Amino acid sequence: MTSLEAALRRTIGEVGARLPDIDFVGPGGQLRVDLGPTLVDRVRVDLLSPGALRLQSLGIVTTDGLPPDALASRSTVVASSWSAGRQEAFRPSRLLDPDHRDGPMIQTQHDDRPWAEVTFDEPVEVAAVQLRAIDARAAVEDRDIRVQVGSPGAELVAVYDARERRELLHTLLSVAAAQVPPELRSEFVMLVGPLEMTIAGDYRDARAAMKQVAKKVPDEARRAFARVVSDDVLLGRSLEWTAHGPTRSFRFWSEREKVDYVRFTVSVAEALRELTPHVCFGYGAALAVVRDGDLIPHDDDLDLIVAFEPHEAATLPEAHARVEEFLGARGFAVKGDFFGHRHVAPATGEKSVDVFSALFEGDRIAWYPGTRGALDRSTMFPTGEGELLGVRCPLPADPVAYLETIYGPGWSTPDPGFKHTWRKRDFADQTVAPTPSEPEPERRGWLARVLQSWR
Known part of the structure; x- marks a missing residue:
C-alpha cells in the first residue's frame, strides 16, 4: 500500500466514524436521527433540491415502543405528490415500520421540493426517526434530505439537514x-x-472532477484513488469506480442480468449486419469473451465496433449518423453526441451498449479511442465467433492480435486502471468531408497554346 493510499483510507475511516449517515445514499441505506426523546405531533421529510422523494420506510421509534400498526391508527400521512399507483398501494403501517424493506412506500413525482409528512392525532414521545432508502441505485437521489419535527404549538425544527452534514x-x-x-x-x-x-x-x-485531476497527478495516484474509493466508500453501495466513474459494475450484476445484456448486445450486432458486415465485439467486450469467459467484474458496459468503407461514410459524423438512422428505424434508442461512439439501448430505456464507428483507410483501420491506423483489415474482418455466458458473439477475425494491439502484450492480465489512447487530434481530419479538388480553369488564346506546348 502506498503512502497516499494509506492516507486516503485513514481519512475515509475517520470521516465514517464522524458521519455514520454517509451511506444513506446507497441502496437500502439507513439514516437514524436520535431525538432524545421529544414530544412530537408531526414529522416531515423533504428534499432540499428538485427530484422525487423515495423511501422504503419513515420509521418512528417511540419511547414506549408503540408498534407500527398502533402508530398508523393514530396518524395521517400526506405527500407533495404521488407517483403513479403508489398512493393506491400505500400502507401507513409499513411506512412507519423502521424494519420495513419490501419496496418503496413513499414515492413522489418529480417536484421542486418533494416532501412527506406524518401527523399524529395526539402528540407522541419520539426517541428516533429512522429512514430506509429504496433498495436501488436511485437511492442516491435522496442525498439532499432533511428531517423536521414539530412539537405542539411550535414550528417545525430541522433535526437533520444533509447540506449541513455536507459542510461538516x-x-x-x-x-x-x-x-x-x-x-x-x-x-x-x-x-x-x-x-x-x-x-x-x-x-x-x-x-468530471476526477477527469481534470487525472491530468495533473501521476497515474499511480489515480489508480490508488480508484482502489480506495471503491473499497471503502462505494462497495457498500453496490458501486465501483470504473473508467466511467462510480458505476454499478458487473461484479454486482446477477447472472440473469448479465446474460440478458449479452443477448441484447448481440441483437444490436445482428441488426447492424444489415447495414454492414463489418461489426463485432470490441474493447472490453472482446476481452470478456476471449480472456474472462464472463463479463469483466470491474467493467460496466459492452462495446461493439463497426467499420465503414469510404463510399459508405466519408466522415465519422456521417458514420454515426448512419448508425443512428439505421438503428433508430428498428426501434432502438440511440443517444449521445460523442466523438467516437453512440449509446444504443432498448426502446424501454434499459442498459445501453456503446457502438464505436470507424472508417477504413485502405487496409488500415482504428477506432477512437486508439492509435490511428493501428489495425489491419485482415486482423478484424471477416469476423469470427466466440461464446460468452452461453451466447454466440461476433469477434474480430484474429481476436488475440486485436487485443494485443489495443491492450498491449499484457492483455491477458486484468488491469482495472488501464487507460486507452485518447488523442482526438489524430482523427480530426475524419470529422470533416474531404474537399474536392477544383478543375483547372480553361485557358484560351496564344498563352494557352504556349503553355500546352510546354506540357
Whole structure:
C-alpha cells in the first residue's frame, strides 16, 4: 500500500466514524436521527433540491415502543405528490415500520421540493426517526434530505439537514488534507474534491472532477484513488469506480442480468449486419469473451465496433449518423453526441451498449479511442465467433492480435486502471468531408497554346 493510499483510507475511516449517515445514499441505506426523546405531533421529510422523494420506510421509534400498526391508527400521512399507483398501494403501517424493506412506500413525482409528512392525532414521545432508502441505485437521489419535527404549538425544527452534514464533511476533509505529510499534500489536496463528491453521492460531478485531476497527478495516484474509493466508500453501495466513474459494475450484476445484456448486445450486432458486415465485439467486450469467459467484474458496459468503407461514410459524423438512422428505424434508442461512439439501448430505456464507428483507410483501420491506423483489415474482418455466458458473439477475425494491439502484450492480465489512447487530434481530419479538388480553369488564346506546348 502506498503512502497516499494509506492516507486516503485513514481519512475515509475517520470521516465514517464522524458521519455514520454517509451511506444513506446507497441502496437500502439507513439514516437514524436520535431525538432524545421529544414530544412530537408531526414529522416531515423533504428534499432540499428538485427530484422525487423515495423511501422504503419513515420509521418512528417511540419511547414506549408503540408498534407500527398502533402508530398508523393514530396518524395521517400526506405527500407533495404521488407517483403513479403508489398512493393506491400505500400502507401507513409499513411506512412507519423502521424494519420495513419490501419496496418503496413513499414515492413522489418529480417536484421542486418533494416532501412527506406524518401527523399524529395526539402528540407522541419520539426517541428516533429512522429512514430506509429504496433498495436501488436511485437511492442516491435522496442525498439532499432533511428531517423536521414539530412539537405542539411550535414550528417545525430541522433535526437533520444533509447540506449541513455536507459542510461538516468538507471541513473534515480540509482538516485531513492539512495534516497529511508535506510530500503527499499536493496530490492529496487535488483528490479531496472528487473524494468529497463521491462520499456525498454526487457521482457525475465526481467523475468530471476526477477527469481534470487525472491530468495533473501521476497515474499511480489515480489508480490508488480508484482502489480506495471503491473499497471503502462505494462497495457498500453496490458501486465501483470504473473508467466511467462510480458505476454499478458487473461484479454486482446477477447472472440473469448479465446474460440478458449479452443477448441484447448481440441483437444490436445482428441488426447492424444489415447495414454492414463489418461489426463485432470490441474493447472490453472482446476481452470478456476471449480472456474472462464472463463479463469483466470491474467493467460496466459492452462495446461493439463497426467499420465503414469510404463510399459508405466519408466522415465519422456521417458514420454515426448512419448508425443512428439505421438503428433508430428498428426501434432502438440511440443517444449521445460523442466523438467516437453512440449509446444504443432498448426502446424501454434499459442498459445501453456503446457502438464505436470507424472508417477504413485502405487496409488500415482504428477506432477512437486508439492509435490511428493501428489495425489491419485482415486482423478484424471477416469476423469470427466466440461464446460468452452461453451466447454466440461476433469477434474480430484474429481476436488475440486485436487485443494485443489495443491492450498491449499484457492483455491477458486484468488491469482495472488501464487507460486507452485518447488523442482526438489524430482523427480530426475524419470529422470533416474531404474537399474536392477544383478543375483547372480553361485557358484560351496564344498563352494557352504556349503553355500546352510546354506540357
